[in-house]
Amino acid sequence: RQANGIIAGLAEMPWRRFLAFNALGAALWVGAWVSLGDLAGQHLNTLYPAIQRYELYLLAAAVVLVGAFLARRLPRNKGSR
Numbered sequence: 140r141q142a143n144g145i146i147a148g149l150a151e152m153p154w155r156r157f158l159a160f161n162a163l164g165a166a167l168w169v170g171a172w173v174s175l176g177d178l179a180g181q182h183l184n185t186l187y188p189a190i191q192r193y194e195l196y197l198l199a200a201a202v203v204l205v206g207a208f209l210a211r212r213l214p215r216n217k218g219s220r
Contacts, residue, residue: 147157179186
């Protein structure tokens with residue numbers, strides 16, 4: 140979202156059109172997160188035990204995914220210089 144203004148400027152988008160679409164996007168973004176927070180808040184007593192039960196598995200999966208990403212991104216030494 141932070142780069143939207145730069146990209147719109149580079150594309151020479153009229154500022155009024157950018158303002159309208161940016162405001163619409165912000166309203167939808169905030170509305171989605173507020174709705175999600177409200178739904179989660181209403182069911183927090185149900186969600187919290189499930190989150191506690193699976194948090195170590197999720198952490199392990201995140202570590203494996205980050206490790207795989209880094210292993211793929213780091214330059215490999217192929218033995219030839």
